[in-house]
Amino acid sequence: MKFFIDTANLDQIREAQEMGVLDGVTTNPSLMAKEGITGHENIINHYKAICEIVDGDVSAEVIATDYEGMVKEGEVLAKLNPQIVVKLPMIKDGVKACKYFSNKGIKTNMTLVFSAGQALLAAKAGATYMSPFIGRLDDISTDGLGLISEIRLIYDNYGFETQILAASVRHTMHIMDCAKIGADVMTGPLSAIDGLLKHPLTDIGLAKFLVDFKK
Secondary structure, three states, X not given: OEEEEEOOOHHHHHHHHHXXXXXXXXXXXXXXXXXXXXXXXXXXXHHHHHHHHOOOEEEEEOOOOOHHXXXXXXXXXXXXXXXXXXXXXXXXXXXXXXXXXXXXXXXXXXXXXXXXXXXXHHHHOOOOEEEEEHHHHHHOXXXXXXXXXXXXXXXXXXXXXXXXXXXXXXXXXXHHHHHHHOOOEEEEOHHHHHHOOOOXXXXXXXXXXXXXXXX
């Protein structure tokens, strides 16, 4: 399973990259605003900075909600760096734009997916990634992990190459559950990835080794 970090914070991206387990980055307008990144030129430069840090794919989201606007924005983003993945909303014009980009060999990420039907359309349109938001589904008492299981079954039935990118991952158990049910990618905060390191027996064992060494 690939590990993406869901942030626009360059320090956190560097930390995850230096750990040696980072495969990519996802961002969105809300994450950009959280870091104080506003204005078209600043956002473009920030994407460039992210690409300089990581080796893998970087999802860059369009703001437009119409087909022509998405194509125009997406083409600008795709030209920034081969690592850029054009992130499109799961609406009719978004699916249409996804097909346009996939026909041109430009990587795409269909975002804000909340149903297996939407995931099926994303795959039919040739999306590189498809992002079901499991955390947001959990927030409204809906089984986000169950949705990923459904999508995994459908994609495997027909050999779709679209990768299931589990988004809105909130904590470490989300990561483990996504791995168990076959998500291709997970994207979440650095804290969720760091949580995989933690186990009290590791700490106890290391402390004992150090004590014994001093003896």
